[in-house]
Amino acid sequence: MSRIGQLPIQVPAGVEVIQNNGTLTVKGPRGTLSRELHPAITIRVEDNKIFCERPSDSKEHRSLHGLTRTLVNNMVVGVTSGYERRLDVLGVGYRAEMQGKALMLQVGFSHPVVIEPMPGIEFEVGIDTRAGFVVSGQVARMPFVIVRGIDKELVGQQAANIRAVKPAEPYKGKGIRYAGEYVRRKAGKQGKAGGKK
Secondary structure, rough: HHOOOOOEEEOOOOOEEEOOOEEEEEEOOOOEEEEOOOOEEEEEEOEEEEEEEEEOOOHHHHHHHHHHHHHHHHHHHHHHHOEEEEEEEEEEOOEEEEEEOOEEOOOOOOEEEEEOOOOOOOEEEEEEOOOOOOEEEEEOOOOEEEEEOOOOHHHHHHHHHHHHHHHHOOOOOOOOEOOOOOOOOOOOOOOOOOOOO
């Protein structure tokens, strides 16, 4: 039994839910999202709540039940409050700047990397002086990038594309990482037992 699938989705004030030939459209203060849902799952709107119903208890229908409910809930949350993902840019001389609506990264390559936002995505760049890395006994300024949008999948994909430009390496930890991401560190050659001093 899908416990997630059975939970009703509360529709906030100002949000409109429209069904048309298997396509669900959700309109809210932040924008409009549409998605074609699996025909096996029935969507019912009643008393400002959305209910997802499955035709049987087969394994396929149970898995689709929870998935569909989560996708619809993500649409409702997206058009009301939106989604954002933060990435930290860690490294001496590494910078992140806005170039119009595009993001320009200088992360140790011979050239800057310019990333254009996907449709419906916007970037924000800032500097964090509280949590940085230590250079010559002083805490350096750490740039960060925030990816915002109403589509959770697009926000996640755009953040993954930015991180893929220069993933954090395991020796010094330099690179681009998600906020709060744990990077497993390795000891360098000096850390090997029995090595030359």
